Amino acid sequence: MTDRIASELSGLQVTAPAGLETDVLATVGLLHSYCTVLGPIGPLLVAWSPHGITAIAPLSAGRADFVADYEARTGTALLEADVLPDHWSRRLRTAMESGKLGSLPVDLSSLTPFQQAVLRKTAEIPPGELRTYGWVAREIDKPGATRAVGSALNRNPVPVVIPCHRVSRSDGTVGNYAYGPEMKRNLLSTEGLDPDAVDALAERGVRLTGSDTTHIFCFPTCRHARRTMDIHRVEFRSEGEARAAGYRACKVCRPAAAVA
């Protein structure tokens, strides 16, 4: 009788639910997930770890390439999920609507400290404004590393939310973008900046603009520069020219190293 009981008890063995392994691996971070999200200028692929958003690319870049690049870069398997976890999906939407990272966690742990510094600094650039590669280099105390900044931004794993599209070439033109210059220009347009006007100004040789009432010079897209009335706007080809005219650098956009 007890033998029969024992054998019936062993018949209570069941199979674990199908998604259990995946859920555990995703929770501990041995497997990352991705899904599609509607971005400011079209659908995006968004990947995440337990610590935050790890990668973003336009859907047009292709799922297969996105997954292959991701797995090669991070060494972690990437599996498609239906949606972003609730607590992050709201923050991601806020970040995309406001153009500011805010409380959205991004996981940059697979990058070098230099790349992380470049991206953190870039995240500070306000929507609708441009800074140059040289500006980023100077701001992170690596004034000689302009080219390295350019290549770090070109490999920005989380474009759009870390706005590498707001970094222009040193000559002030909008410049190139990892997913093509059109995407960069479209992103800037949705933030209220006219990329053609930016290029036209740069092509005339204008790098900085100032106000003859305040005697302060800015990057042309700085919010302070943009509210200067046309009759008061002064154009400069270089920092030296601005300083020679008795102007000082804006403390908000910091277009040049502060002079004591």
Added chain:
Amino acid sequence: MSIATMTTALTDRLANNLEGSFPELIRTHQDGIYSGVRRLAPGSADAEDITQETFVRAYRALQGYEADRIRRLKLKAWLWTIALNLCRNAARSRSRRPKTVALDPGHDSPSPDSVEGDALVSVGELVWQARLDMLPSRQRTAVVLRHVVDLSYPDIAATLKRPEGSVKSDVHRGLERLRAIIETEEIS
């Protein structure tokens, strides 16, 4: 290859490459843990969560262990120590929660669409669950670990940190009690 050598090899692999071998640990042990937890946790809806949490905690613990400590682990017994703790915690927090009268059907009793895993609940399983629920918890745990999960007596003794003899007698008494329960069912 015997089960024992396979298990030994897995601890070695975990010690050498935790991230690469952890999926194998889940695959090897998830059915056993889930089957047992389903019988021991207060509601079968919790069983999936508890099983999942068992492996999450196992991973986080292994991350902090030296390779030698991982090599020496008796994986089954160790995993069950974690799982039983979680079962106890779940029972405790459930008993603290105010009991609601089941106007909302299917929280405790599985309804057809409640949880994916519950789709497979059979009448036989419900009958056995009711019988097991009548055992004192010490006997129930011992019987489930021995006969549902198929843990060895030394593993059960290690899991419960009790002498093998006392575990054996719990299993024995548990089976006797089940027999008595079944006989009562047949009379009535």
